[in-house]
Amino acid sequence: MVRLLSLFLILVISLYAQSNSELLKRADGFMKSGSKSNQFRAYNDYKNLYLRAIMAEDGKLRASALKGIVKSGNKLHIDVSQYSKELSKIKIKTSYQAPKSKPIQKSKSKNIKVQSSHKLKSVRWKDDKLVLKFDKKLRSNQINYFTLYDGENERYRYIFDIHASMLTESQNLIKKGINRIKLGQYDTNTLRLVIENSKKVEIRFKKESTQLVINMRSSTIKSEAKISNDIPKTTFPQRADRDKVIVIDAGHGGKDPGAVGYKNYREKVVVYKISQELKRILRSRGYKVYMTRDRDKYVKLSKRTEYANNKNADIFVSIHANAVGRKNANKVHGIECYFLSPSRSKRAERVAAKENSADLSEMNRYGKDTFLNFLNSHKIVASNKLAIDLQRGMLGSLNKKYKVKDGGVREGPFWVLVGAQMPAVLVEVGFISHPTEAKRLVDSKYRKTMALGLANGIERYFAKN
Structure with missing residues (x-):
């Protein structure tokens, strides 16, 4: 075991020769970029710092690294819940600013200065499909769809981030066979729709001019x-x-x-x-x-x-x-x-x-x-x-x-x-x-x-x- 750990330490030191402060500075710089590739670089740098902190038992560095992992992970739609839990238990203050949580459950337009040019006009069910209608024609790059799976709690989350605003309070939508559907303003530019279920959900969606039409059906892998x-x-x-x-x-x-x-x-x-x-x-x-x-x-x-x-x-x-x-x-x-x-x-x-x-x-x-x-x-x-x-x-x-x-x-x-x-x-x-x-x-x-x-x-x- 001593030999394996020694090799492990040599690997870490040889791959990442920069000082901790230089690496943290570089990661913070990548985070300021709007480029996804740079945000991935930031995420990897923060994880490297996290590893160094564990090996060196450096609590302050560990806190900074965790904050960076959570912030960059959320931007990249990576499940960082494990790191968020660990971060919540740390009370050490650092110069690095922790990312602010923006739960869609409490998002209200009166508390958010909306910057998006597109606005949500209506939300309705049509032929068992969810239809979101906007005031202008939607562009393909306005819609970002991704999925997350929480294996520990056996929860599937299907998330739509739309560059738009709703100008109303968050809404809970109801559909038979789906545990939870939440629509709200995630940040100043992003309208977020979250579909959450204990079983897999078959999701199909299409953009029709000013409308986003989403068809969802609860299913298991067997079905x-x-x-x-x-x-x-x-x-x-x-x-x-x-x-x-x-x-x-x-x-x-x-x-x-x-x-x-x-x-x-x-x-x-x-x-x-x-x-x-x-x-x-x-x-x-x-x-x-x-x-x-x-x-x-x-x-x-x-x-x-x-x-x-x-x-x-x-x-x-x-x-x-x-x-x-x-x-x-x-x-x-x-x-x-x-x-x-x-x-x-x-x-x-x-x-x-x-x-x-x-x-x-x-x-x-x-x-x-x-x-x-x-x-x-x-x-x-x-x-x-x-x-x-x-x-x-x-x-x-x-x-x-x-x-x-x-x-x-x-x-x-x-x-x-x-x-x-x-x-x-x-x-x-x-x-x-x-x-x-x-x-x-x-x-x-x-x-x-x-x-x-x-x-x-x-x-x-x-x-x-």
Whole structure:
């Protein structure tokens, strides 16, 4: 452990040689820029400062870094709730001004000096669609739509930021099947609509001259998979951009067998065969596809994303099989997708502990979380989207012939995803410890059906993004 921490400190010092004050000054300068790329640079600088503060036990620097992370993260629509909670517990005052909270629940036009040229005239429901009408024709760049997922509280948030003003008090809107819809003035230039629900919501919207028309329908990933069954396979090849590079990572290998499950079936063998089939399908559709291992060999986790970075990959997909102890082997089954996050959920930590064990057995939980917080980036949103599409693709393909359990899309601290400079997802293709699921995973027809679903999910992701 001492050796790992020493290497970790050397990495930090060598990558970020500037003094703390210089780095903070640079980050503050980036924040003043209206450029998103500069705001991303600020966000990364603040996270680097946060790491330094933890290692040096510098409370004042930690407070400044947290304030910067929260401010820049909010501007970039990155979920920084974890850092906000940490910041709220710190009472140290610094010269850096903390970002002011602007909850839409309390936004009132009489307290906001509105600067936007567009004004909201009316809000109404028409044919079960929400219609926002403005006084002038809307431009495409006036509307910014993004989603956030709170894994700890299992909450989905769908957010529209519109460069406009409403000139009235915030409104609560009601729609059956949706937990909460809030419309309010977020700041002087931005009208914000927040759709919040405990289950996924299918959102479709379009701009019609002076109107923004939003169609929303509460659904689960399973119901979305049912929809995908009706979509011809040729839909994705016609729409998706094929000029993409994909790196597929078959988990474990060589001296690391991964999970050993029912009848001693080995994870490393199953996932390699699925990965090969996925590579074959994607290449047949015109994609450039590489694999982190092309045979039964051991590859360090840190080298896998490094390989993807060197290939300038557009996405990184790591394929694994899950497992539990004999006591619960007959009960626990299902497929899941994970994207990188220092998640605290017990389920995510259990799965991550299994997958991380090859390289991280000597690093304690604090060290892992600190490193993950440091290396996590704005790619988390894109990775979340990719995970949803992969999960949807697998369910849509497998449920035509087999009945599979939807384990959902989750966030977790997976070391194999750390350092990826592109959207990265870890797929758990099933529980090799479950008798029925294990028999399926060693069946070539089932693996081909699984690979086809993953390929369709990848195509769907590229078509939408």
